[in-house]
Amino acid sequence: MATGRTHRPATRSRGIPEATVARLPLYLRALTALSERSVPTVSSEELAAAAGVNSAKLRKDFSYLGSYGTRGVGYDVEYLVYQISRELGLTQDWPVVIVGIGNLGAALANYGGFASRGFRVAALIDADPAMAGKPVAGMPVQHTDELEKIIEDNGVSIGVIATPAGAAQQVSERLIAAGVTSILNFAPTVLSVPEGVDVRKVDLSIELQILAFHEQRKAGEGAAAAAAVASSAGGAAPAAAVVPPAGRAAAVARKGNPEGDVPAVMPA
């Protein structure tokens, strides 16, 4: 999950609810796929299925954009693609810089999904002088010293931070001072930014922790329930291995401890 917003009190961005905005890219992706298969129209039902939402929600979402469908028929795929693209601002070019070219930064630089949706990687920036000049994804990495110049020369308003946590706040300040007003933050830190700057956060370990929470609940429901789930699926699961038995036993034991004790969990 990504989280974190700033600027603009959640809803009200000319009336399109934040939750709807977050789903538009999903619809767009599904529509693009249909478009590639030259499908001319879709019903809300079909499109909703493709996007993984329910159809009432989808129709409500689209109703905020306008009346782009045809009753009794559905939506014109190409037309909707255009309308949503325009609404999201993807009909214009968004130069983006990626700061921090480690494993993750390189992955982002190579990620095709950017270019295909109006985002252009204008520069890759890293603090390590040894990286400078090295090609990543067909682009030379530039040194942090150039950051301000790059931002200004390219009119960059969106920055992606993929640095270690310790560097993120300072990088964000430099980005913002140079003119960036939207930041996608992969570093596991809460950035503090001035009003008017949007931050979105993507945090890998948070996502896993949320999964662990639900996983724990499933396991807690007892082996019977777990087995039922596994087999109901139609995926011939050999029931085995759903729960690491030793692990669970340990957890339960700890849970039973007297209240006061505070085991040293979480080394870092």
Added chain:
Amino acid sequence: MATGRTHRPATRSRGIPEATVARLPLYLRALTALSERSVPTVSSEELAAAAGVNSAKLRKDFSYLGSYGTRGVGYDVEYLVYQISRELGLTQDWPVVIVGIGNLGAALANYGGFASRGFRVAALIDADPAMAGKPVAGMPVQHTDELEKIIEDNGVSIGVIATPAGAAQQVSERLIAAGVTSILNFAPTVLSVPEGVDVRKVDLSIELQILAFHEQRKAGEGAAAAAAVASSAGGAAPAAAVVPPAGRAAAVARKGNPEGDVPAVMPA
């Protein structure tokens, strides 16, 4: 942002709201940092600031876990760390497999945040025979053929998919059939999974698109507003470069077109 849930109708996981669950890892991170600095107690106000939420929300969130604070004083840092860890299921060991060892998969394998929070990378799996045996993050990559065996031998219940979009659905099916019940999906596809399996989705391009939406709005408010924002910040922004002027002009022009036309946006 990450999105996507399945299983369990949103709220009610023994009463802890989904929105609260999603914030627990944030609190945990902030608390861990305090713990490392040997801070003994925090107030809801301080902790909320560190986690980037407001204090009323934080107190309400904690109230779902129990009464772990002391009125007039605050929360015991170590104790809260323990309680939240336990609630999230992090006091037990979660073996995880990563499937798809490209740039992103490698980045994930190297990501320290996993190990430190109870997640243990049990195996790296890739379909490319040429990758097999190659060490990534100090571990040999294993071939997809081994997938089922690895899952079962290690009691893996959480899988991370970092493959290309085309492979994701099939990989998820194999993971699930072998016993995985939670999936973190980085591939830009909607996975269809049986009931009882949780899927969370992390989609880089979706996050950028959401930022672009807000960025467009800011620009649309007129240069005056943009400039005001830039300077109000205290970050001496040289006002320049907030909007790529040519780009915007083009977008606006297109917007003014007669309704029927459908420009071919989005090559892919």
Added chain:
DNA sequence: TCATGTGAATTCCTTCACAGCA
């Protein structure tokens, strides 16, 4: 006295169900 914990109010989001139009 001071910060937690929580009912109550509010706002936001989702879902229902059907009127209205092609």
Added chain:
DNA sequence: TGCTGTGAAGGAATTCACATGA
């Protein structure tokens, strides 16, 4: 007839504001 578009209902999440207890 069939599917969109949308008021209205229902739920969930956030925020307020203050009683409560260390």
